[in-house]
Amino acid sequence: MENQKIILANRPKGAPSIDNFAFETAEIKALQDGEILLKSLVVSVDPYMRGRMSDAKSYVAPYEVGSAITGGIVAEVVESKHNDFSKGAVVVGNLPWQKYTVHNGEGLNQVNPDVAPLSYHLGILGMPGLTAYFGLLHIGDPKPGETVVVSGAAGAVGTIVGQLAKIKGCRVVGVAGSDDKIAYLKDELGFDEAINYKTAEDINQAIADACPDGVDVYFDNVGGEISDAVYYVINKFARIAICGQISYYNNTSPATGLRVEPILLKKSALMKGFIVSDFAKDFGTAAKDLAGWVKDGKLQYQETITEGFENIPHAFLGLFTGENTGKQLVKVADREV
Structure with missing residues (x-):
């Protein structure tokens, strides 16, 4: 399997542009005990990421030039040597913009893919x-x-x-x-x-x-x-x-x-x-309330979904020109299971 990742090529001055991103081909290392191989399915692009592209001090560390950009991603476990994650499981977490990621499982939340569309876990339920x-x-x-x-x-x-x-x-x-x-x-x-x-x-x-x-x-x-x-x-x-x-x-x-x-x-x-x-301590209560309102039809939700890993930077840049209605997402791949 060929892996690709999107890195921060340089820091923007003013409005970000496509030149601030670069694509690299990466090898997928063999799994060790306690690790899983994740396949990215849906990627979230968000306005806060612009702040992380700068080196100014903020509430979260800036992205490093030359390293993969990270953000919210729904991914599928396609191989596992971890007791808590089985092949075919779907997870949500802060992951690098890569087609595949080797991960130790820390900070990932497993979600039920049958409860709601996978993208909802990066939007109305995320x-x-x-x-x-x-x-x-x-x-x-x-x-x-x-x-x-x-x-x-x-x-x-x-x-x-x-x-x-x-x-x-x-x-x-x-x-x-x-x-x-x-x-x-x-x-x-x-x-x-x-x-x-x-x-x-x-x-x-x-x-x-x-x-x-x-x-x-x-x-x-x-x-x-x-x-x-x-x-x-x-x-x-x-x-x-x-x-x-x-x-x-x-x-x-x-x-x-x-x-x-x-x-x-x-x-x-x-x-x-x-x-x-x-408000992290109250996330559970909030998620339950939101899911209930969605189920009851009291909350509608619209998404703008771009197709293709290669279009992640373009989808991000569109946030600053108002191209999206609702949540802007990028569909990278379908589930294997």
Whole structure:
């Protein structure tokens, strides 16, 4: 079996490009006792990976130049010398962008491939679902009748946040970047209102018009001018969950904008950033709740799936131009069993 891997060839300056990636052919070493051979099936590409391509200090170590990029992957055990993993088992874990990986099993979670599509374990039942769950329900703490605004609303996390807010009885306003996405949010996911920030003549006025009673909860995936517009209309005791800041990820100099502190002070508002791993002890409960809502039809989920290992970098780059609706994934291979 020929193995391939995708490495970080060099660190991007500004927006990443295809030149930041390189493909290498690698040998597959013989398994030792306690090891398994994994075949990558579905690969997740996520905006946070842009931060790891830089060498700036963050909440997670940067990728090393010359080494394989890593991320969430669903894989199949195709050979095993490990007592806890049998051939044909399906696992999810943080794995390198490789067709095959020799692994000791640590940090891998086995999943039942018959419960849901394999891709769901990288999306609504994986990191994006958990991120939406904890950011909205634990930080946003939405109450029935409140107004919830979600930026990046048509993305992997945003689509779930909006639906969870509807489950909690809230009025939901989404912000996205195309008319097709706006129609999807309103017509299929049940958002009460949605704004195309690319065509809005005045984003401040558009946010204010869509939220006549102000904003009680803001789930921020993007930062920038969209967030500034929301801050102007937050209500007393508003809660703001900072999940992502994709509008800044490719900046080469510090961003400038609204000084939000006076607004937070006057409104007695809470703004809290978070990483999903902050809530690791409660992952089991969240996964059970999410799975239940999916089973009951209360949560819909859309994916953008690209085919082919060689297209992983292109799928990643598309995240920064808004090519995906819902979770962006790459299907690498089918199961052997």
